[in-house]
Amino acid sequence: MSLKAKITEDMKAAMKSGEKDRLAVIRLIQAQIQQREVDERIELDDAQVLAALEKMQKQRRDSIEQFDKAGRTDLSTIERYEMGVIGAYLPAKLDEAELDAIIxxxxxxxxxxxxxxxxxxxxxxxxxxxxxxDMASVAGKIKARLA
Structure with missing residues (x-):
């Protein structure tokens, strides 16, 4: 099952179970995917869907940082919840040893x-x-090794 199909199935399940908050986040994910498909006039594959999800995660991390600085813990709590739902669709992160081996x-x-x-x-x-x-930290590691 493709990642897009899994997201759609999860949306249906959230509708049936009445999970309004989770449903709202899944709809945000689908809107982001559909927006990219319309803008680029393509059908997104799993790798491109993952890229969109990573971008959404990064936006949420930046928002949490800004909300915490402003003392708006109510808004940062919402963003953290959204990160959790989005993160469920992302693959498990590599540990340092695996990442070093790949580099x-x-x-x-x-x-x-x-x-x-x-x-x-x-x-x-x-x-x-x-x-x-996180490709930014990976780039830093590569730069250090090639310097």
Whole structure:
């Protein structure tokens, strides 16, 4: 079952069980997916749906940070709940050892030796760790190893 189909099935289940808060978040997810499909005139595959979900997670993290700074814990609580629902559709995150192994393998596979080769390494890692690692921290690790 594709990720989009799972989201649709979960929406139906949330409707039947009366989970209004969860249903609202799932509808937000579907709206984001449909918006991308309309804008780009394509049918999103699982990797693209994961990218959309990651973007939504990042937006929520930024919002939580801003709400906490402003002392609006009521709004940050809502954002945390939304992150939890969205996070249920994302694959499990890689631990440090797995991530280090993937980075080492990508550096060896691409033959990268300097920071100028970083793009090749990042491209390989994106394939293997899509949705399972924060690419900003991965880029920092790659840069440190190639420096």
């Amino acid at each position: 080492d393998a990508a550096i060896a596979e691409s033959g990268a030796t300097t920071a100028r080769d970083m793009g090749k390494v990042v491209a390989l890692i994106k394939e293997k760790a899509a949705g399972r690692a």
